[in-house]
Amino acid sequence: MEEPLIIKRLVVGYLSANCYIVGLESDGQGMVIDPGGNAETILKAVSETGLEITTIVLTHGHSDHIAALRDVQDKTGAQVAIHTEDADFLEGRGSYSSQFGIEYRTPHPPDLLLRDGDTVGVGSLSYKVIHTPGHTPGSICLQTGDKVFTGDTIFHRGIGTTLMPGSSRSQLLESIQERIMTLPDETKLYPGHGRETTVAIERRDNPYTRAGYRGW
Numbered sequence: 001m002e003e004p005l006i007i008k009r010l011v012v013g014y015l016s017a018n019c020y021i022v023g024l025e026s027d028g029q030g031m032v033i034d035p036g037g038n039a040e041t042i043l044k045a046v047s048e049t050g051l052e053i054t055t056i057v058l059t060h061g062h063s064d065h066i067a068a069l070r071d072v073q074d075k076t077g078a079q080v081a082i083h084t085e086d087a088d089f090l091e092g093r094g095s096y097s098s099q100f101g102i103e104y105r106t107p108h109p110p111d112l113l114l115r116d117g118d119t120v121g122v123g124s125l126s127y128k129v130i131h132t133p134g135h136t137p138g139s140i141c142l143q144t145g146d147k148v149f150t151g152d153t154i155f156h157r158g159i160g161t162t163l164m165p166g167s168s169r170s171q172l173l174e175s176i177q178e179r180i181m182t183l184p185d186e187t188k189l190y191p192g193h194g195r196e197t198t199v200a201i202e203r204r205d206n207p208y209t210r211a212g213y214r215g216w
């Protein structure tokens with residue numbers, strides 16, 4: 001039987017974002033996706049998994065997904081990966097940054113600048129980068145096997161806001177239609193907020209996935 005992937009979901013930070021700890025026990029290595037706050041909670045959960053964190057991947061650069069980045073970076077020594085078009089979100093002035101009124105320690109510069117189709121290797125697994133611009137220009141989804149971490153691109157019955165600077169509603173709907181709804185029905189989706197879901201469920205229940213939907 002195939003070894004199950006460890007996927008630990010933590011709800012962190014001021015907007016209740018999902019932070020995921022993912023890896024294979026047999027690898028002893030794993031990654032953190034979106035350390036959005038509560039660094040101590042994340043680090044404690046990491047030590048409970050027994051995984052050594054080699055990589056931190058950011059689905060996008062909003063502060064509710066990166067507020068604990070610097071602390072998790074410092075404690076784990078992991079490399080940080082973000083899509084090239086969201087890298088400026090990590091730049092700060094001085095030792096503290098502010099984004100949308102939230103203050104947090106400025107992270108170190110990213111180690112890996114991602115583009116569509118890149119793969120991020122962690123232990124024996126590789127994760128494919130699917131560029132899904134719209135919520136931010138450099139939003140990505142991260143796919144391994146039949147599992148996709150979607151950040152704020154798609155949620156159960158919803159999508160990420162496009163009311164932020166740099167957001168584009170038409171681009172987001174196109175990303176969802178062309179990059180997510182084209183995946184097999186049984187694909188499991190792990191969003192940046194809220195519960196996990198599947199492509200089949202969102203095809204059926206999510207109003208934003210209907211072909212031709214332009215909304216509002």
Ligand SMILES: [Zn+2]
Nearest residue numbers: 060062135152
């Ligand atoms: Zn966001």
Ligand SMILES: [Zn+2]
Nearest residue numbers: 017064152192
């Ligand atoms: Zn978010």
